[in-house]
Amino acid sequence: MINENKLEALKSIIASGNNFVIIPHRNPDGDAIGSTLGLYHVLTKLNKKATVITPNDFPNFLSWMPGTNSIVNFEYHKDKASKLMQAADYIFTLDFNVLLRTGDEMEKYLSNIDKPFIMIDHHQMPGDYAELTFSHPEFGSTCELLYTILSKLDFAKYISKDAATCIYTGIVTDSGSFRFPKTNAATHRAIADLIEKGIDNPQIHNNLFDNSSYNKLQLMGRALQNLIVLPEYNTSFIFLKDSDLKEFQHEKGDTEGLVNYGLSIKGIDFTAFFIERTEENIIKISFRSQGNFDVNKLARAYFEGGGHVNAAGGKSTKSLADTIDYFKDIVSKHKNEFYD
Ligand SMILES: [Mn+2]
Structure with a gap:
């Protein structure tokens, strides 16, 4: 169960803030990139400034995802990334729950920055660095958790085809194509909604799995x-x-x-x-x-x-x-x- 008070708090943070940074873990996977870009597309749709900053480069097999060209790589562009974080009202951290998962250098930076964090994650044993923590290990992916949170905020209507494509990707990759044990009816209902957003799900599978060298x-x-x-x-x-x-x-x-x-x-x-x-x-x-x-x-x-x-x-x-x-x-x- 997602805490109602926390949802209210998140809603007012998104309403009052104008500038958000969204961070996945180091060596990001499909769920990390899918959830951060999914949230990026939704915030952009709400006319907010949002930037995804990855601790290091993301793998090539995800480069087709909509929005990857807007990602700032902390390892390569520290000045730009630092300025963006300094200007942010809030920093979202998605698909991880201890700052060390961003790597030694970025962890150091994040632990010293005076900014409020919002954690949305499905790993066990969350750290306590965030002002607002959505920690739900019962979810098979951060993308499904993000989708559920957005739905509860009544923000599902702001999930564009691009956002849906990103969120779908994270659910597919973290569930082993819907076969891991946390895959349940709610997962498939989320998938059905995402498909109704007009995504090309066969093409997504193709991009992910039939693209080997x-x-x-x-x-x-x-x-x-x-x-x-x-x-x-x-x-x-x-x-x-x-x-x-x-x-x-x-x-x-x-x-x-x-x-x-x-x-x-x-x-x-x-x-x-x-x-x-x-x-x-x-x-x-x-x-x-x-x-x-x-x-x-x-x-x-x-x-x-x-x-x-x-x-x-x-x-x-x-x-x-x-x-x-x-x-x-x-x-x-x-x-x-x-x-x-
Ligand atoms: Mn994950």
Whole structure:
């Protein structure tokens, strides 16, 4: 349930403010870009000034989305981004709930700026930086949460075809094309409304999923070859070395969704995907699970990360081989502790 008083507060903030900045998390995905651009289109329709500022670049496979050309990249255009934030009445933060998710540098900037924040997010354990917090882990995507909030504010009429396209994209990507467990009747009702806004939903799926490069498929092939199953623990994992990424001229977004293959094997309820990022000196890790195995807790306990019950992220500063050994050790000793 979304709190009525908070909705009223949001309505008056939007009515009285004229200038808004909207921020997604670092390495934004379809839901992060979809929700921020969706809100951007709605605020613009209400004759407000709104700007989406991304902590870093967004992946290529989302560049077709309406409004991406208006996005300001904090990493590349710090002066411009800072001026926009200084001029804002309010700063929306969407699809994340702790400022650290914007990266070290932007977090530093945001923690020192004297501006009120509004959080709209569906991850667990929200931080307390926002003046107004809409934290709803029961939603499968920030886009569906945003759509629900807009509807309750009676703002659905301001959702243009462009806004609907963005919001639809986030719901599709964060729900694994409507198959993850939080997908419910309300999700499909939202989708029906968005389709009635005139969006080209088959084309959106095409843009998202039938737009691969040859190299991306070759990299996927390598990842699948690197898939290892630990049948005694109903666990699997995939890894990609830095040299694999280089061999196939990896681009941002090329590894998106690969983690789910580890979970598609019969009998597996937990999988991990390790990506060696030599430049950042870390191993980036994605976790996925089925049922009541809680990867959010596991990621928080052992891999400096977090997320949702069935989808979380983390990292390691050990080498790839050591990280995988550490992972196997945790699985063999502690897997049973993370069933809710
Ligand atoms: Mn999301």
